[in-house]
Amino acid sequence: MxxxxxxxxxxxxxxxxxxxxxxxxxxxxxxxxxxxxxxxxxxxxxxxxxxxxxxxxxxxxxxxxxxxxxxxxxxxAPVDADAVRDAQAVVAAMHALAVRDAVPRLTPGDLDAMRAANADFAAAHRRGDVDAAMDADDRFHRVAIDVSGNRAVAGVLAQYEPVLRRAERLRFGSHEGEASAARHAQLIELCAAGDADAAARLTEQIWQTLTADLPSSTVEQDTA
Known part of the structure; x- marks a missing residue:
């Protein structure tokens, strides 16, 4: 437009x-x-x-x-498949690092904030409100980033996450939104149990599912 x-x-x-x-x-x-x-x-x-x-x-x-x-x-720019994959690898690694550092420091209040954000995410997805779902998803992941206190991670994410946000809109507007809420719930359980390594692995998997969820017709492919 x-x-x-x-x-x-x-x-x-x-x-x-x-x-x-x-x-x-x-x-x-x-x-x-x-x-x-x-x-x-x-x-x-x-x-x-x-x-x-x-x-x-x-x-x-x-x-x-x-x-x-x-x-x-x-x-x-179009939603470029290569650019999304490159940004995805960086973003997944940064979020995993933030979660690994944050888990030992998470308070009951932090966990409650993650639960509330995920509940908002699930509700937004059910009513088809993609903007609200993305906002809730951002609040969910932001808890660990803020608790980790790693400004370098925050800086890298600020540069590369926008490339993924357009792709995320496609996922949250599909059935995959339900799967995302389930993964979030599992991540909260791992964080509450204090399992930093497992939580970090799951976080990386969450972000690595993004390109797999995208239909090939939604992105510009490299034809070279």
């Missing part, structure tokens, strides 16, 4: 805010794969100058969410 016609309220935005808004618009499909991204249009939509938009587009290009074609405007 095209850049929304309505102008958002003007307010000072940091580069990170512009980056987050554009990234979210790509992930949720507001800016669809193949859509041209003109910095002037985006700046008008966000109510900012072109400079932070251009900086954000450069960052999104490094993350694999946009592509710049010489002589043409930047466009939203």
């Amino acid at each position: 095209p850049v929304p016609a309505e102008t958002l309220p003007r307010r000072p935005l940091l580069r990170e805010d512009v980056l987050a808004r554009l990234r979210d618009a790509i992930v949720d499909g507001t800016l669809a794969p193949g859509e041209q991204l003109r910095d002037g249009d985006l700046a008008a939509w966000l109510g900012v100058s072109r400079t932070p938009v251009r900086e954000a587009l450069l960052e999104l290009g490094r993350a694999g969410l946009v592509r710049a074609v010489p002589g043409r405007s930047t466009a939203v």
